Amino acid sequence: MPDRPLILFPSPERADREHKTPVFTKTVRPSFGRQFTRLQPSFNLLKNAFEQKALKLQQSPTGINPEFALVFEIIGTVDNFYTAVKNTDGLEWIFDSEVEPFNPDDDFYQVDKDSGERVDDSLNGKLYCVMSNQQAMAQLLSLWQRRQNGESDVFKRGFAGLRDIFTHINDIRKWDARDRIAETHALDYWRESLEFDGDSPVPFEIELFFRSDETKRRNAVEAIRHEIQSLGGRIIQECVIGEIFYHGMLVELPRVSIEGLVNRYEEIELSQVDDIMFFRPVCQSMFVSATDSEICTSAEEAPLPTGDAVVAVFDGMPMQNHRLLRGRVIVDDPDDYASAYESKYRVHGTSMVSLAIYGDIKRNEAPISSPVYVRPILRPKQNGFDKITECVPDDSMFIDVLHRAVKRMMEGDGQESATAPNTKVINLSIGDPVRQLATTMSPTARLLDFLAYK
Secondary structure (H helix, E strand, O other), X not given: OOOOOOOOOOOOOOOOOOOOOOOOEEEEOOOHHHHHHHHHHHHHHHHHHHHHHHHHHHHOOOOOOOEEEEEEEEEOOOOOHHHHHHOOOOEEEEXXXXXXXXXXXXXXXXXXXXXXXXXXXXXXXXXXXXXXXXXXXXXXXXXXXXXXXXXXOOXXXXXXXXXXXXXXXXXXXXXXXXXXHHOOOHHHHHHHHHHOOOOOOEEEEEEXXXXXXXXXXXXXXXXXXXXXXXXXXXXXXXXXXXXXXEEEEEEEEOHHHHHHHHHHHHHOHHHHXXXXXXXXXXXXXXXXXXXXXXXXXXXXXXXXXXXXXXXXEEEOOOOOOOOOOOOOEEEOOOOOOHHHOOHHHOOHHHHHHHHHHHOOHHHOOOOOOOOEEEEEOOEEEEOOOOOEEEEOOOOOOHHHHHHHHHHHHHOOEOOEOOOOOOOOEEEXXXXXXXXXXXXXXXXXXXXXXXXXXX
């Protein structure tokens, strides 16, 4: 190929591996007494917070117990903490996650095992999040107080995790407004939404701490509904998927309320609702129509497929009556996306379905011998003054659409039987740029993991 210059690589040479002398260290932690003294201010703050919330709930229906999500910032790990939480009435496990390394200080640091000298390396840690009511918090404080007073057997069998976590705690605090916003880039999404002209409300998602008790879930929804309505907004949809411990809501607020969240979110009551784990942007995956597509003509005479679908495509609506797709696709459109999906906008779905059927057209291979099951989950949307894009709808929750689509296909929907139960492969060529993996898996990632396993 004369237009491609030759690239000459040098001859390979074997390099010796550089061996570094390993340094074995151990982590020095403060004594139990020092921890008790050091963390007492944090415990006092939590105790006061419970008392203030109890006063606030006095006007609520009887039986509501003040609860908080407590965050334990831990140096290292405590493997048996989960067991201790399960055995403690009033504590409910939420999640754990990796955190940024901690800087050493006079309480937590590492020493060289050989020399005994201090090593100022960063310390690894984890974040444990549990839901606690007032009684459970009082029990924790009582246990630690008794241990501080010299009772060595207060952490009985099954509760060693409580003892161990106390010696590893770097800090303990409430889950607060910063936690609800920091990881999900919700502030950036709200700011970008305000840059567009118009007065339409701004949709976003709220992920709640999942509670296995349905009554607690109902109470949480009503607390959030009250705050949303006070800001002039509304709840569009609620979604509960117990298998992945997910409880979410799609809501919208007027732009003036979004401005308040952007400028002073820590002062807005909505950001202080203790049942909220995260504010999340709506799924923002979208596709602009391409103009460099190639037309496949070599497979027009191939025999039509037979049997059940084994490949599914979740994407936009394809042009199923195109001569190369006719008779080769099974479109299942229970949400009636087709009625508002003009043919000229059916680009991405058509491309992905064609790829599933024919593969790379330049290889001129035979199409697959079974039909392709297609579930439209994208819709055309006005994007700017004169541009239409295919995108995930913002009036429904993507995780709910995906869950319902797979369940309908594999198990059936209500009284209807499964639409394509022999499917083995699902093509989902959709990604969400605002849900990159940070420290915790997104709900969509958890759902995909669960569906693939099941």
